[in-house]
Amino acid sequence: MIVHQFNAAGSKARQDLDDAPIIRIHDLRKSFGSLTVIDGLSFEVHRGEKLALIGPSGSGKTTILRMLMTLETISGGRIEVCGEPLYHMSRNGAEVPADEAHLHEMRRHIGMVFQHFNLFPHKSVIDNITLAPMLTQGVARADAERQARELLEMVGLADKEASMPSQLSGGQKQRVAIARALALKPEIMLFDEVTSALDPELVEEVLEVMKRLAAETDMTMLLVTHEMGFAREFADRVLFFDRGRICEQGTPEQIFTNPAQDRTRTFLRKIIAAGHRV
Amino acid sequence: MDWDWQFAREITPILLQGLKVTLIATILGAAVAAVLGLVFALLRRSSNRVVARTAGFLVQFIRGTPLLVQLYFIFYVLPDIGIRLPALAAGVIGMGLHYATYAAEVYRGGIEAVARGQWEAARATNLTMRQTWTHVILPQALPPMIPALANYLLAMFKETPLLSAITVLEMMNQAKSVANSTYRYVEPMTLVGVFFLIISLISVAGLRWLERRYGRRT
Numbered sequence: 146m147i148v149h150q151f152n153a154a155g156s157k158a159r160q161d162l163d164d165a166p167i168i169r170i171h172d173l174r175k176s177f178g179s180l181t182v183i184d185g186l187s188f189e190v191h192r193g194e195k196l197a198l199i200g201p202s203g204s205g206k207t208t209i210l211r212m213l214m215t216l217e218t219i220s221g222g223r224i225e226v227c228g229e230p231l232y233h234m235s236r237n238g239a240e241v242p243a244d245e246a247h248l249h250e251m252r253r254h255i256g257m258v259f260q261h262f263n264l265f266p267h268k269s270v271i272d273n274i275t276l277a278p279m280l281t282q283g284v285a286r287a288d289a290e291r292q293a294r295e296l297l298e299m300v301g302l303a304d305k306e307a308s309m310p311s312q313l314s315g316g317q318k319q320r321v322a323i324a325r326a327l328a329l330k331p332e333i334m335l336f337d338e339v340t341s342a343l344d345p346e347l348v349e350e351v352l353e354v355m356k357r358l359a360a361e362t363d364m365t366m367l368l369v370t371h372e373m374g375f376a377r378e379f380a381d382r383v384l385f386f387d388r389g390r391i392c393e394q395g396t397p398e399q400i401f402t403n404p405a406q407d408r409t410r411t412f413l414r415k416i417i418a419a420g421h422r423v
Numbered sequence: 424m425d426w427d428w429q430f431a432r433e434i435t436p437i438l439l440q441g442l443k444v445t446l447i448a449t450i451l452g453a454a455v456a457a458v459l460g461l462v463f464a465l466l467r468r469s470s471n472r473v474v475a476r477t478a479g480f481l482v483q484f485i486r487g488t489p490l491l492v493q494l495y496f497i498f499y500v501l502p503d504i505g506i507r508l509p510a511l512a513a514g515v516i517g518m519g520l521h522y523a524t525y526a527a528e529v530y531r532g533g534i535e536a537v538a539r540g541q542w543e544a545a546r547a548t549n550l551t552m553r554q555t556w557t558h559v560i561l562p563q564a565l566p567p568m569i570p571a572l573a574n575y576l577l578a579m580f581k582e583t584p585l586l587s588a589i590t591v592l593e594m595m596n597q598a599k600s601v602a603n604s605t606y607r608y609v610e611p612m613t614l615v616g617v618f619f620l621i622i623s624l625i626s627v628a629g630l631r632w633l634e635r636r637y638g639r640r641t
Contacts, residue, residue, distance in 0.1 A: 259543065263544035
């Protein structure tokens with residue numbers, strides 16, 4: 146049922162926009178005070194693509210996701226999502242900085258799952274999932290709950306709908322967070338180090354859900370991760386970031402077995418030494 | 424010193440009348456403090472530096488001067504510039520303003536205690552600012568504030584005798600006028616103390632309950 150919905154949305158999108166990039170980033174810059182985190186970054190993401198962003202911490206991967214979700218402002222350059230500028234809008238023929246209404250409109254395209262889950266602790270599992278569809282899309286409670294139950298089933302938590310977040314394990318919380326983001330049916334999903342805060346034995350259950358999601362839907366997905374084994378299996382394309390720029394990109398095969406850049410090699414070697422599987 | 428039960432019984436009705444004014448002043452003052460406190464808290468969170476600084480200074484100024492002085496100012500000095508307030512109104516405004524600065528701190532602490540991730544999750548699920556406040560932030564920020572706010576309410580209640588200084592006929596003022604006309608202080612002052620004590624004890628029990636019910640869960 147869920148799969149069916151997403152495929153339907155995906156194939157409709159396929160017809161008209163198969164070749165136009167769903168995300169277009171051009172000459173993007175971001176600084177925090179005097180610290181420049183992203184410096185002249187450009188890349189495009191195609192509809193349905195599964196992208197893994199890897200690289201040392203501080204290389205700006207998470208900041209890119211946060212700017213796409215409008216959690217950070219940009220310092221310069223341009224982001225386009227679904228053919229429309231994210232941080233700009235036209236008014237009387239001129240392009241001006243986006244206002245909150247424009248950002249609100251654009252956020253409909255995008256969903257995000259956070260490292261620390263960020264579930265609403267005062268709301269039950271099902272209320273976490275139904276809140277936004279009811280408030281922002283005017284979905285009736287009965288419909289929102291039916292959809293939430295389907296999503297909970299998909300993430301393997303059908304029996305937890307009445308639980309409070311504090312009663313769940315980290316892996317369960319993250320699966321609820323994925324369901325919450327999916328409930329809004331975004332075209333683009335951002336996963337920001339979604340397994341980094343989990344105990345090792347809980348990582349697999351979350352990755353399992355994401356694999357299924359990647360296989361069963363046409364959603365565009367951007368994944369920031371330190372799980373190289375997962376990135377390799379999950380992604381169509383891997384971007385290796387270093388100091389706010391793309392140092393190297395290619396298929397998982399290229400990046401993980403035959404990286405062209407020394408820095409990529411060094412990074413992968415360190416990651417393996419730190420005990421992550423590749 | 425001898426205790427005259429007959430006299431105590433005689434003056435009880437007039438003291439209870441004063442108690443009514445005391446309670447009214449407390450409740451109205453608390454309402455003013457709750458609303459103004461929220462205004463102060465929001466102004467101090469303003470992204471406009473000048474607004475935030477000015478509000479911060481004002482809060483510091485009100486906190487740094489005695490309530491009694493403020494009451495005198497509102498009741499006896501403001502008429503010089505044409506603002507003439509009835510005694511009770513002046514008292515309610517004075518107490519409300521004073522305690523608003525404490526309430527503002529409680530609000531600020533409560534709001535800041537809500538994790539930043541909650542704001543981000545609200546934005547990622549595309550809630551509007553208003554929906555974020557009403558559905559995500561305030562439901563988490565308010566319950567831990569309740570015991571602290573109730574504590575200030577009780578403190579304010581016990582400060583109402585200050586209003587007698589600006590001629591509000593609250594319980595303390597009634598007791599004083601009884602004492603002044605009869606030259607007996609024991610009964611009126613004791614009764615005032617007893618009435619305050621009774622209400623305080625009830626309030627403390629209520630406060631304990633609030634703390635158990637809403638106190639910060641670990």
